[in-house]
Amino acid sequence: MRFSKTTEYAIRVMIYLSQHNTQRLSVQSLHKILRIPYKYLARLMRQLAHAGLVTVTQGKEGGYSLNRELNSIYLYQIVGVIEGLDSMDRCILGFSECNDAFPCSLHTSWEPLRSRIKEMMYNTTLLELQQQGEKI
Amino acid sequence: MRFSKTTEYAIRVMIYLSQHNTQRLSVQSLHKILRIPYKYLARLMRQLAHAGLVTVTQGKEGGYSLNRELNSIYLYQIVGVIEGLDSMDRCILGFSECNDAFPCSLHTSWEPLRSRIKEMMYNTTLLELQQQGEKI
DNA sequence: CATTATTACCACCTTTCGGTAGTAATATAA
DNA sequence: TTATATTACTACCGAAAGGTGGTAATAATG
Ligand code: SF4
Ligand code: SF4
Numbered sequence: 001m002r003f004s005k006t007t008e009y010a011i012r013v014m015i016y017l018s019q020h021n022t023q024r025l026s027v028q029s030l031h032k033i034l035r036i037p038y039k040y041l042a043r044l045m046r047q048l049a050h051a052g053l054v055t056v057t058q059g060k061e062g063g064y065s066l067n068r069e070l071n072s073i074y075l076y077q078i079v080g081v082i083e084g085l086d087s088m089d090r091c092i093l094g095f096s097e098c099n100d101a102f103p104c105s106l107h108t109s110w111e112p113l114r115s116r117i118k119e120m121m122y123n124t125t126l127l128e129l130q131q132q133g134e135k136i
Numbered sequence: 137m138r139f140s141k142t143t144e145y146a147i148r149v150m151i152y153l154s155q156h157n158t159q160r161l162s163v164q165s166l167h168k169i170l171r172i173p174y175k176y177l178a179r180l181m182r183q184l185a186h187a188g189l190v191t192v193t194q195g196k197e198g199g200y201s202l203n204r205e206l207n208s209i210y211l212y213q214i215v216g217v218i219e220g221l222d223s224m225d226r227c228i229l230g231f232s233e234c235n236d237a238f239p240c241s242l243h244t245s246w247e248p249l250r251s252r253i254k255e256m257m258y259n260t261t262l263l264e265l266q267q268q269g270e271k272i
Numbered sequence: 273c274a275t276t277a278t279t280a281c282c283a284c285c286t287t288t289c290g291g292t293a294g295t296a297a298t299a300t301a302a
Numbered sequence: 303t304t305a306t307a308t309t310a311c312t313a314c315c316g317a318a319a320g321g322t323g324g325t326a327a328t329a330a331t332g
Contacts, residue, residue, distance in 0.1 A: 012229055015241050028307085039292055039293075059300060060305095061300055061308075063308075092139065094138075106147065106265060162279085179281095
């Protein structure tokens with residue numbers, strides 16, 4: 001019952017970037033600060049850039065920074081880039097062909113929790129997280 | 137944001153067993169009904185037996201059945217056998233050295249949800265699930 | 273006792289995830 | 303223009319999760 005490690009990394013990076021918004025940060029520095037394996041992080045940053053969540057500047061003095069306003073980057077988008085958005089709609093028992101009309105035994109217990117999680121992800125932006133103050 | 141596939145299998149089997157309580161079911165039949173890979177399921181059943189959640193009868197006509205009263209088998213125990221119990225206490229960002237006193241940005245949003253999930257797992261027994269009626 | 277349906281055990285295979293290494297491209301700065 | 307600090311790309315490596323196969327042990331049934 002968890003995010004993939006890569007998703008965790010992505011969230012941490014994005015929160016860090018939001019706390020140092022306007023700055024341009026190299027993979028080197030992010031790697032040192034967040035202690036995420038350098039090469040792996042480098043690839044992750046490219047993914048985030050490709051998905052349009054961060055801006056890249058190449059060459060010396062280059063690096064990454066947030067691409068949009070803090071209040072327009074939602075948690076679900078970050079998760080979506082890595083795990084795909086359907087990961088949050090996924091049935092807890094892994095069934096694909098299922099509907100609320102004919103639910104299994106667990107559904108009653110699980111569905112309310114799942115929709116709360118989803119709701120949170122769809123309502124939380126980096127702005128809220130940034131305002132919670134610094135740590136990571 | 138999900139259980140491991142193996143955990144899903146385990147929950148499905150346990151729910152099925154609870155809906156056919158008192159019966160003794162072979163891996164063969166469970167495999168056919170639940171469409172879980174035979175050999176993988178066989179190993180899983182041994183794990184569940186080893187953990188004391190089900191009873192084994194060896195030899196011809198043998199198989200598995202629940203080991204205890206429906207209302208004494210909790211969801212968290214099933215998850216615990218496969219993923220370990222700490223999977224539910226785990227920080228959403230994968231940090232190990234963390235406390236509520238100095239939480240990170242996400243904590244405020246995540247902690248309430250996590251504790252609800254945990255609460256559900258610790259309060260739901262197979263009896264409740266079985267009473268929800270049959271399907272799987 | 274022989275046959276058969278089952279679980280037990282062990283070794284291996286495949287896929288996915290996390291991580292590493294090296295080299296090319298790019299842009300800044302001296 | 304050369305050295306340097308960066309990202310881009312690609313291929314590979316290792317560990318863990320998921321899945322398969324073969325054979326031995328066990329017990330019921332004819
Ligand atoms: S009814 Fe059960 S199987 Fe279907 S989506 Fe809900 S939890 Fe999953
Ligand atoms: S404060 Fe943040 S890092 Fe710590 S347990 Fe909570 S979510 Fe995880």
